[in-house]
Amino acid sequence: MSGRTRRASVGVVDLARELGVSTATVSRALNGSPAVRPEVAERIRKHADERGYVPNRLARALSATTSRAFVGFVIPYVDTPAYSAVAAECARLLSADGTQMILTITENDPERELQALRELTASRIAGLVISPSTHVLDDTRRLLERQPVVELHRASGIAAPGVFSDDERAMTESVRHLAGLGHTRIGYVGTPEALSNGAIRLRGVRHGMADAGLDPDTLAMRLVEPTRELGRSATEDLLARSDVTAVLVGGGSLSVGVAEAVRASGRRVPAELSLVVYGDPAWFSLADPPPTLIRVEYAELARCAARLLLEALDAHHSGMPGPEPGPHLVVPRLVPAGSTGPAPD
Amino acid sequence: MSGRTRRASVGVVDLARELGVSTATVSRALNGSPAVRPEVAERIRKHADERGYVPNRLARALSATTSRAFVGFVIPYVDTPAYSAVAAECARLLSADGTQMILTITENDPERELQALRELTASRIAGLVISPSTHVLDDTRRLLERQPVVELHRASGIAAPGVFSDDERAMTESVRHLAGLGHTRIGYVGTPEALSNGAIRLRGVRHGMADAGLDPDTLAMRLVEPTRELGRSATEDLLARSDVTAVLVGGGSLSVGVAEAVRASGRRVPAELSLVVYGDPAWFSLADPPPTLIRVEYAELARCAARLLLEALDAHHSGMPGPEPGPHLVVPRLVPAGSTGPAPD
DNA sequence: CTGAAAGCGCTAACAC
DNA sequence: GTGTTAGCGCTTTCAG
Numbered sequence: 001m002s003g004r005t006r007r008a009s010v011g012v013v014d015l016a017r018e019l020g021v022s023t024a025t026v027s028r029a030l031n032g033s034p035a036v037r038p039e040v041a042e043r044i045r046k047h048a049d050e051r052g053y054v055p056n057r058l059a060r061a062l063s064a065t066t067s068r069a070f071v072g073f074v075i076p077y078v079d080t081p082a083y084s085a086v087a088a089e090c091a092r093l094l095s096a097d098g099t100q101m102i103l104t105i106t107e108n109d110p111e112r113e114l115q116a117l118r119e120l121t122a123s124r125i126a127g128l129v130i131s132p133s134t135h136v137l138d139d140t141r142r143l144l145e146r147q148p149v150v151e152l153h154r155a156s157g158i159a160a161p162g163v164f165s166d167d168e169r170a171m172t173e174s175v176r177h178l179a180g181l182g183h184t185r186i187g188y189v190g191t192p193e194a195l196s197n198g199a200i201r202l203r204g205v206r207h208g209m210a211d212a213g214l215d216p217d218t219l220a221m222r223l224v225e226p227t228r229e230l231g232r233s234a235t236e237d238l239l240a241r242s243d244v245t246a247v248l249v250g251g252g253s254l255s256v257g258v259a260e261a262v263r264a265s266g267r268r269v270p271a272e273l274s275l276v277v278y279g280d281p282a283w284f285s286l287a288d289p290p291p292t293l294i295r296v297e298y299a300e301l302a303r304c305a306a307r308l309l310l311e312a313l314d315a316h317h318s319g320m321p322g323p324e325p326g327p328h329l330v331v332p333r334l335v336p337a338g339s340t341g342p343a344p345d
Numbered sequence: 346m347s348g349r350t351r352r353a354s355v356g357v358v359d360l361a362r363e364l365g366v367s368t369a370t371v372s373r374a375l376n377g378s379p380a381v382r383p384e385v386a387e388r389i390r391k392h393a394d395e396r397g398y399v400p401n402r403l404a405r406a407l408s409a410t411t412s413r414a415f416v417g418f419v420i421p422y423v424d425t426p427a428y429s430a431v432a433a434e435c436a437r438l439l440s441a442d443g444t445q446m447i448l449t450i451t452e453n454d455p456e457r458e459l460q461a462l463r464e465l466t467a468s469r470i471a472g473l474v475i476s477p478s479t480h481v482l483d484d485t486r487r488l489l490e491r492q493p494v495v496e497l498h499r500a501s502g503i504a505a506p507g508v509f510s511d512d513e514r515a516m517t518e519s520v521r522h523l524a525g526l527g528h529t530r531i532g533y534v535g536t537p538e539a540l541s542n543g544a545i546r547l548r549g550v551r552h553g554m555a556d557a558g559l560d561p562d563t564l565a566m567r568l569v570e571p572t573r574e575l576g577r578s579a580t581e582d583l584l585a586r587s588d589v590t591a592v593l594v595g596g597g598s599l600s601v602g603v604a605e606a607v608r609a610s611g612r613r614v615p616a617e618l619s620l621v622v623y624g625d626p627a628w629f630s631l632a633d634p635p636p637t638l639i640r641v642e643y644a645e646l647a648r649c650a651a652r653l654l655l656e657a658l659d660a661h662h663s664g665m666p667g668p669e670p671g672p673h674l675v676v677p678r679l680v681p682a683g684s685t686g687p688a689p690d
Numbered sequence: 691c692t693g694a695a696a697g698c699g700c701t702a703a704c705a706c
Numbered sequence: 707g708t709g710t711t712a713g714c715g716c717t718t719t720c721a722g
Contacts, residue, residue: 059699078433088423286632404715
């Protein structure tokens, strides 16, 4: 690291001229090619460092047949840590690999998603992490099939590795927890089955009902897009129209809305109503009683996504197999706490 | 928008050949240069669209003297909406302008920050939004001075526009609120004065003390780096060593830690201890009583940052003055709720 | 108004 | 091992 003030950027040609070698040799040395005499390579690298040389990634990526200068990160929403925190953490992890992450928001709009993917392709990204929108367009799917992709939270049906919270298991466990406390009339507020994780969560809930000897058809449920507002209104409706003693939530933003609705309803928690929320503990740290929580490990999801993406890039580059397609599950923990208690008689 | 399957990408040369014009004309037409006959321009654009042409941003940015293909977004932490949510929202807003946002995390390490800035410069970013680390290096400062920059949350002392929450005012108001409830022994958990916003918040608190006729020197305070863990330990220490009846928090992550410590202390809120937290309402939505909150408008901060950055880019491009340097304040709202009450006798 | 040609800074064949 | 040279795909003088 040199303290020199950098003048109008030095390039490979400058270095080559200054050292009396060719640009090719400079390029090779800087890229760690074995086809250059070690001592020469060292001299070049040292000089480059002293001159404060910073390679132009644009030129590099444009020229190189393959480059991992950039990767894309495509998510539908911005207002939950499931996306924003995972994105930020991935950026941190990828930078250690010298890769810059371009962040793109689709607002769950398939057209925007396609557009975003086109733009990213135009930027010659090496690969991407994506949380697909609810209805992925065929053109989008084609675009995804052509490059290293890691799916996050949601699956789009392409043959790519994906990182998901093991929500089926968590939901099953949650229902069992409630049933174990004597609850038989359980309400579920979750995301639509059209979302891959919505379907999985609901399956977990049904599974749990069956396990506990409850008829899954008696489940009072509301499936809505994952926003706080919809969580709130769905819960108001659920509480007004059915006679549940416990509510289970399948979604982070939903949990906030559900919690608001429960509080607004005036029901005492857990005396009159038990509640299991979902998501990031930070969102609920001030709650009293602390809520029973399906705690999703966002940092772990990010680590897993970053690792799989890097593996996929390596594989793509070297023609090796690459990470296994299909789900890579991160297990959330059910943390029982004060918002769940025995069912009222 | 065409449904065609794109073959190995079409470029300006293809378009030029197919239409019997030169690449220069194609380029001009696609960039909306007035120096091309409208009907020709229209024909070119139409054809480009039909062929599913997507310009290569790398080549464009490499070639053009000025390009806004990419901007940088540099933040220290990932685990709070103050950063992650604002980043995500900015990405959304900037994409409407056709600009892609490269996200970088510094972990509040000045060396990493400098490194990140070098890398971004290497990517020929048009400008950037940055939350400077606690001690900005001189080299970093020099790098920042050479391009359009918008500061976020924290100021580094360079002549750039910045977007900040008007925390001084919010803190003053909060102290007045507490004093109005009869509290005289107030504790403050905030960020160090070395952080620009830490200093500002503390000034606001002191100002509020003076306003309320309290001696600012009686303020029991703990200034720590903004993490949940430190917020927690600082609060444990504060509660153990001093005899406060109210705690005010200056920081989002800190608030979570403080809330945890308060709960762990067993003190009844607000009967024995009043609490004012800071940050994103979603984090506290499940709290009962709902906490009195200094509610920061992250979406508004993001909008403001995106707008200023785009203005700065325009200005840089056209040589016009550009947005005013200095703070552009977004006013947080003090939302009094159940965690603050009359001081115990 | 349009075209020819020279790069942007780097990598990658292909020679030596 | 190293140098020469031709691009990557686009923008932009400079002529016409």
